Amino acid sequence: MFSKFLKLKPEKQEQIINAALKVFSRESYKQASTDEIVNAAGISKGALFHYFRSKKDLYLFLYDYVTKVLTDEYFGSIDLSERDILLRLQQMCLLKLSLLKKHPDMMNFAAKAFVEEDDEIKGNIMEKNKEITAKGYSNFQDNIDTSKLREDVDDQMALNIIRWTFEGYANKEQAALRNHPMDEVLFDKWISEINGYIEIIRKCLYKGGNEP
Amino acid sequence: MFSKFLKLKPEKQEQIINAALKVFSRESYKQASTDEIVNAAGISKGALFHYFRSKKDLYLFLYDYVTKVLTDEYFGSIDLSERDILLRLQQMCLLKLSLLKKHPDMMNFAAKAFVEEDDEIKGNIMEKNKEITAKGYSNFQDNIDTSKLREDVDDQMALNIIRWTFEGYANKEQAALRNHPMDEVLFDKWISEINGYIEIIRKCLYKGGNEP
Amino acid sequence: MFSKFLKLKPEKQEQIINAALKVFSRESYKQASTDEIVNAAGISKGALFHYFRSKKDLYLFLYDYVTKVLTDEYFGSIDLSERDILLRLQQMCLLKLSLLKKHPDMMNFAAKAFVEEDDEIKGNIMEKNKEITAKGYSNFQDNIDTSKLREDVDDQMALNIIRWTFEGYANKEQAALRNHPMDEVLFDKWISEINGYIEIIRKCLYKGGNEP
Amino acid sequence: MFSKFLKLKPEKQEQIINAALKVFSRESYKQASTDEIVNAAGISKGALFHYFRSKKDLYLFLYDYVTKVLTDEYFGSIDLSERDILLRLQQMCLLKLSLLKKHPDMMNFAAKAFVEEDDEIKGNIMEKNKEITAKGYSNFQDNIDTSKLREDVDDQMALNIIRWTFEGYANKEQAALRNHPMDEVLFDKWISEINGYIEIIRKCLYKGGNEP
DNA sequence: TATGAATGAGGATTCATTCAT
DNA sequence: TATGAATGAATCCTCATTCAT
Numbered sequence: 001m002f003s004k005f006l007k008l009k010p011e012k013q014e015q016i017i018n019a020a021l022k023v024f025s026r027e028s029y030k031q032a033s034t035d036e037i038v039n040a041a042g043i044s045k046g047a048l049f050h051y052f053r054s055k056k057d058l059y060l061f062l063y064d065y066v067t068k069v070l071t072d073e074y075f076g077s078i079d080l081s082e083r084d085i086l087l088r089l090q091q092m093c094l095l096k097l098s099l100l101k102k103h104p105d106m107m108n109f110a111a112k113a114f115v116e117e118d119d120e121i122k123g124n125i126m127e128k129n130k131e132i133t134a135k136g137y138s139n140f141q142d143n144i145d146t147s148k149l150r151e152d153v154d155d156q157m158a159l160n161i162i163r164w165t166f167e168g169y170a171n172k173e174q175a176a177l178r179n180h181p182m183d184e185v186l187f188d189k190w191i192s193e194i195n196g197y198i199e200i201i202r203k204c205l206y207k208g209g210n211e212p
Numbered sequence: 213m214f215s216k217f218l219k220l221k222p223e224k225q226e227q228i229i230n231a232a233l234k235v236f237s238r239e240s241y242k243q244a245s246t247d248e249i250v251n252a253a254g255i256s257k258g259a260l261f262h263y264f265r266s267k268k269d270l271y272l273f274l275y276d277y278v279t280k281v282l283t284d285e286y287f288g289s290i291d292l293s294e295r296d297i298l299l300r301l302q303q304m305c306l307l308k309l310s311l312l313k314k315h316p317d318m319m320n321f322a323a324k325a326f327v328e329e330d331d332e333i334k335g336n337i338m339e340k341n342k343e344i345t346a347k348g349y350s351n352f353q354d355n356i357d358t359s360k361l362r363e364d365v366d367d368q369m370a371l372n373i374i375r376w377t378f379e380g381y382a383n384k385e386q387a388a389l390r391n392h393p394m395d396e397v398l399f400d401k402w403i404s405e406i407n408g409y410i411e412i413i414r415k416c417l418y419k420g421g422n423e424p
Numbered sequence: 425m426f427s428k429f430l431k432l433k434p435e436k437q438e439q440i441i442n443a444a445l446k447v448f449s450r451e452s453y454k455q456a457s458t459d460e461i462v463n464a465a466g467i468s469k470g471a472l473f474h475y476f477r478s479k480k481d482l483y484l485f486l487y488d489y490v491t492k493v494l495t496d497e498y499f500g501s502i503d504l505s506e507r508d509i510l511l512r513l514q515q516m517c518l519l520k521l522s523l524l525k526k527h528p529d530m531m532n533f534a535a536k537a538f539v540e541e542d543d544e545i546k547g548n549i550m551e552k553n554k555e556i557t558a559k560g561y562s563n564f565q566d567n568i569d570t571s572k573l574r575e576d577v578d579d580q581m582a583l584n585i586i587r588w589t590f591e592g593y594a595n596k597e598q599a600a601l602r603n604h605p606m607d608e609v610l611f612d613k614w615i616s617e618i619n620g621y622i623e624i625i626r627k628c629l630y631k632g633g634n635e636p
Numbered sequence: 637m638f639s640k641f642l643k644l645k646p647e648k649q650e651q652i653i654n655a656a657l658k659v660f661s662r663e664s665y666k667q668a669s670t671d672e673i674v675n676a677a678g679i680s681k682g683a684l685f686h687y688f689r690s691k692k693d694l695y696l697f698l699y700d701y702v703t704k705v706l707t708d709e710y711f712g713s714i715d716l717s718e719r720d721i722l723l724r725l726q727q728m729c730l731l732k733l734s735l736l737k738k739h740p741d742m743m744n745f746a747a748k749a750f751v752e753e754d755d756e757i758k759g760n761i762m763e764k765n766k767e768i769t770a771k772g773y774s775n776f777q778d779n780i781d782t783s784k785l786r787e788d789v790d791d792q793m794a795l796n797i798i799r800w801t802f803e804g805y806a807n808k809e810q811a812a813l814r815n816h817p818m819d820e821v822l823f824d825k826w827i828s829e830i831n832g833y834i835e836i837i838r839k840c841l842y843k844g845g846n847e848p
Numbered sequence: 849t850a851t852g853a854a855t856g857a858g859g860a861t862t863c864a865t866t867c868a869t
Numbered sequence: 870t871a872t873g874a875a876t877g878a879a880t881c882c883t884c885a886t887t888c889a890t
Contacts, residue, residue, distance in 0.1 A: 004870090026329075030243045034864065044872045046867085055864060117238060153412050161412065164380025165373050200365050200373065204416035216853080246881065256855050261882060263853095428849090450753075454667045458885060468851045470888085479885065541662060577836050584808075585801045585836065592800025624789050624797065628840035640874080670860065680876045685861060687874095 002061055005051035016041045016051070018105070020062055025108035029059055029118045060124055063113050066106045067132060073099060075137055083145035085159060086198045089166045092140060096170055097190055101182035148206050158205050165197055214273055217263035228253045228263070230317070232274055237320035241271055241330045272336055275325055278318045279344060285311060287349055295357035297371060298410045301378045304352060308382055309402055313394035360418050370417050377409055426485055429475035440465045440475070442529070444486055449532035453483055453542045484548055487537055490530045491556060497523060499561055507569035509583060510622045513590045516564060520594055521614055525606035572630050582629050589621055638697055641687035652677045652687070654741070656698055661744035665695055665754045696760055699749055702742045703768060709735060711773055719781035721795060722834045725802045728776060732806050733826055737818035784842050794841050801833055 005013065019041035023032045034055055038048050052058040077095055082088045100107045113125055140163060146155045173190065180186060203209040217225065231253035235244045246267055250260050264270035289307055294300045312319045325337055352375060358367045385402065392398060415421040429437065443465035447456045458479055462472050476482035501519055506512045524531045537549055564587060570579045597614065604610060627633040641649065655677035659668045670691055674684050688694035713731055718724045736743045749761055776799060782791045809826065816822060839845040 028240050028243065031240070031330075033862090045865090045874090046872050047870085049865065050871070053865095118243070150416075152415065154408065157408060157412055160380065160384075161373070161377045161409070164376045167380065168372065168376025196366070196369060197373070200369055203365065204362075220853085245879085247879085257857095257881090258855055258883080259853075262855095265882095267881065452664050452667065455664070457883090469853090469886090470851050471849085473886065474850070477886095542667070574840075577839065578832065581832055581836055584804065585797070585833070588800045588804025589797045591804065592796065620790070620793060621797070624793055627789065628786075644874085669858085671858085681861085681878095682863080682876050683874075686876095689861095691860065 002052065002057075005061070008051070012043075016043060016048075017062065017065060020058060021066070021105040021109050024059065024062060025105040025112060028112065029055075029116055029121055056120055056124075059113075059121055060128070062109065063125060063128060066110050066113075067128070070099065070103070070106060070110060071132070071137060073103075080143065083143060084148065085141065085144045085146075085162055086201060088144070089140060089162060090194055090198060093166045093170050093194055094187075094190060097173055097177075098187075100174055100177055104177075150205055150207055150209070153205060162201055162205065165201065166194075169194065169197060214264065214269075217273070220263070228255065228260075229274065229277065232270060233278070233317040233321050236271065236274060237317040237324060240324065241267075241328055241333055246270075268332055268336075271325075271333055272340075274321065275337060275340060278322050278325075279340070281315070282311060282318060282322060283344070283349060292355070295355060296360065297353065297356045297374055298413060300356070301352060301374065302406055302410060305378045305382050305406055306399075306402060309385055309389075310394075310399070312386055312389055313398075316389075362417055362419055362421070365417060374413055374417065377413065378406075381406065381409060425481075426476065429485070432475070440467065440472075441486065441489060444482060445490070445529040445533050448483065448486060449529040449536060452536065453479075453540055453545055480544055480548075483537075483545055484552075486533065487549060487552060490534050490537075491552070494523065494527070494530060494534060495556070495561060504567065507567060508572065509565065509568045509570075509586055510625060512568070513564060513586060514618055514622060517590045517594050517618055518611075518614060521597055521601075522611075524598055524601055528601075574629055574631055574633070577629060586625055586629065589625065590618075593618065593621060638688065638693075641697070644687070652679065652684075653698065653701065656694060657702070657741040657745050660695065660698060661741040661748060664748065665691075665752055665757055692756055692760075695749075695757055696764075698745065699761060699764060702746050702749075703764070705739070706735060706742060706746060707768070707773060716779070719779060720784065721777065721780045721798055722837060724780070725776065725798060726830055726834060729802045729806050729830055730823075730826060733809055733813075734823070736810055736813055737822075740813075786841055786843055786845070789841060798837055798841065801837065802830075805830065805833060 005016075008016075020037050022040060023037050027033075032055075034045065034048060037058075038045050041048075048058070052061060074095060078088070078091055080088075082091065114129075116122060116125060141159050144159070146159070149155055149158050217228075220228075232249050234252060235249045239245075244267075246257065246260060249270075250257050253260075260270070264273060286307060290300070290303055292300075294303065326341075328334060328337060353371050356371070358371070361367055361370050429440075432440075444461050446464060447461050451457075456479075458469065458472060461482075462469050465472075472482070476485060498519060502512070502515055504512075506515065538553075540546060540549060565583050568583070570583070573579055573582050641652075644652075656673050658676060659673045663669075668691075670681065670684060673694075674681050677684075684694070688697060710731055714724070714727050716724075718727065750765075752758060752761060777795050780795070782795070785791055785794050
């Protein structure tokens with residue numbers, strides 16, 4: 001499967017993948033047009049269906065491809081030995097925001113694919129997600145040292161609050177990303193704001209934080 | 213406009229609205245098929261276009277309808293004089309979860325419509341959203357008494373953490389909703405868990421909370 | 425046939441006929457919409473199909489009606505004992521132009537119906553035309569006194585030139601009619617111009633005209 | 637535009653053009669059915685919309701095509717240096733009748749298009765007509781030598797009578813064309829009859845014609 | 849008799865997929 | 870292997886006609 005595509009020169013593969021990602025990251029599965037994809041990729045209609053047998057196969061190939069690239073970059077960059085949840089989430093949050101800027105089409109494609117509800121592919125995507133989960137990419141709270149958390153607060157609830165805070169921040173910034181260029185200044189802002197939240201959480205939910 | 217539809221017997225109106233909401237809450241604007249809608253509603257193709265002149269008009273009618281029902285039920289039930297953010301968000305969160313169970317199709321439709329990007333309707337939806345915003349439905353943090361918050365923590369950041377906590381909780385429960393029936397037990401669970409988070413936040417982010 | 429329609433009060437009949445004529449004189453048979461007709465007539469959809477069984481029947485009724493009114497007014501006003509072709513065509517031409525202004529919808533309807541090629545009605549219209557012709561409305565050149573025409577010119581050819589001249593003039597003026605109001609001034613212009621052509625023809629094609 | 641169509645084999649282009657012309661020369665723009673066109677052309681529905689993006693585009697393409705063919709054949713065959721109006725109109729009339737027999741669908745299409753009132757295309761057709769007019773195809777009476785006309789008759793009125801005579805003759809013959817085959821005999825009849833009219837007009841409206 | 853809601857076949861257009869070259 | 874012309878099912882929408890009230 002996909003062997004015909006994989007025999008192409010890497011540059012051509014990339015060119016086709018990028019074109020398809022661009023289209024699929026903007027439109028839903030059904031609305032995305034193969035015409036637009038072949039035009040953006042600079043190949044013929046027949047070629048696309050020669051490499052991939054169908055639109056569905058192309059989509060699922062892209063899903064695997066994107067999943068692999070993103071998980072590699074994501075989990076390859078995260079220090080899973082960091083047992084302090086704040087430092088781990090700081091990494092994760094910055095990494096996610098960086099990936100959004102580095103691979104916007106992939107990230108948007110992944111986000112769209114995650115909620116895609118077209119019957120033609122929904123089943124396959126859910127299956128693939130199960131496989132990914134099964135591979136056991138460590139969760140944000142695996143192997144976390146909870147001993148630093150306040151004792152008068154339920155650990156899991158504290159972890160949830162911390163996670164939701166970082167998720168909320170990442171979402172807020174993601175929405176802003178569309179309008180602003182990504183540069184050193186923006187990255188520094190992220191670091192400084194994230195550290196602000198870390199400080200608050202450390203103060204409030206960790207042992208030995210200041211008295212309110 | 214829509215006068216022909218509004219002359220129908222209420223039961224029939226409801227039957228058509230429900231059918232359309234079911235389809236539009238599952239599929240995007242473009243993918244949603246009028247065939248499926250008329251089949252679900254048990255009416256003929258011609259009838260649909262007799263009541264609403266076009267698919268677009270039907271969609272925008274539904275948007276207005278849903279917006280009205282949800283804002284009425286939502287803002288009609290919220291006590292905006294409550295100046296303690298925790299109590300206000302407790303109300304909002306419970307209400308949102310209740311609405312999700314009471315009107316799942318409406319809530320999903322509203323969520324989908326909010327991010328709908330089809331050129332045919334995007335402009336209209338944005339316009340309607342402006343009108344809604346202009347009507348001044350108060351924001352979650354309008355008129356909030358921030359004097360209760362810890363003084364050694366930035367107010368806005370504290371409010372963000374609190375909001376994201378409730379949003380995170382609501383999202384988590386929303387995902388679970390599809391599989392469980394909504395009943396007294398579930399509602400009690402929500403109250404108890406939300407109160408758990410409230411207690412933690414009060415302890416950590418409010419003046420005079422316990423020392424960690 | 426049409427008995428139900430003919431039982432209506434004359435004013436209502438007229439109102440319906442006028443509305444239908446307005447629509448059919450603007451649009452072709454197929455494109456003319458029964459919706460537009462009932463709206464213009466201020467009656468319900470059902471009523472129209474109650475009076476006339478179908479769009480086709482309505483159209484054919486109108487054709488008969490218009491044919492009758494126009495031939496009555498036309499042949500009722502023409503003095504067929506006038507044996508001078510110029511005076512007869514002068515009458516006919518002025519009458520046609522007057523009718524165009526007096527009954528524009530009828531004239532346009534008749535003109536459109538004459539070239540209507542929709543299979544649903546073409547046969548019926550052609551049949552009706554045969555009947556009309558069979559009734560023997562006298563032709564423009566019936567009973568004409570050709571003795572006044574130059575002897576060195578073929579009578580039939582001379583009559584053709586004369587007829588085509590008047591037809592050409594009438595067509596030219598008809599096109600101009602849409603933009604100008606019909607009034608005394610316009611009528612006088614017609615008379616004066618037509619007399620100009622008559623004078624030329626008398627001079628050129630009649631015995632004893634001036635030498636060129 | 638139309639590049640896809642123009643890449644087809646000439647025979648296929650012709651086959652499609654002829655099918656479309658046949659349908660559009662019989663029905664109005666709106667009533668003409670693309671189904672009928674594709675059946676007549678022996679191609680699939682999709683193919684038609686592959687070559688031309690829409691029914692409108694097909695129609696406007698045909699208009700340009702027909703206009704070009706007809707004006708080329710028409711103005712390519714007319715000797716505009718002929719300053720005698722009778723000889724010029726003799727050419728024009730014969731040419732028009734020949735074209736009617738050679739390209740009946742094109743001529744009928746052109747005639748229908750000229751009075752087409754459908755909003756979807758009316759504007760475009762009028763624009764194209766302006767362009768054509770602007771190209772300055774000389775009018776029937778441009779550069780005419782009026783010095784040969786009788787001095788006791790208004791020049792413009794004389795020219796009108798002459799034009800209307802030839803138009804009338806062409807119209808009469810056009811109506812007869814549908815039933816008769818076009819052959820040498822018919823063409824000879826036209827020449828002889830037209831020459832008959834020319835002789836009469838020369839005798840009556842030109843200087844030095846015989847005394848009536 | 850009159851109403852207007854309802855029907856469903858028909859029309860233009862789109863698009864994934866096939867296939868001759 | 871690559872091309873892009875061709876297919877036809879599916880989609881939104883229209884409108885003469887019917888029928889319950």
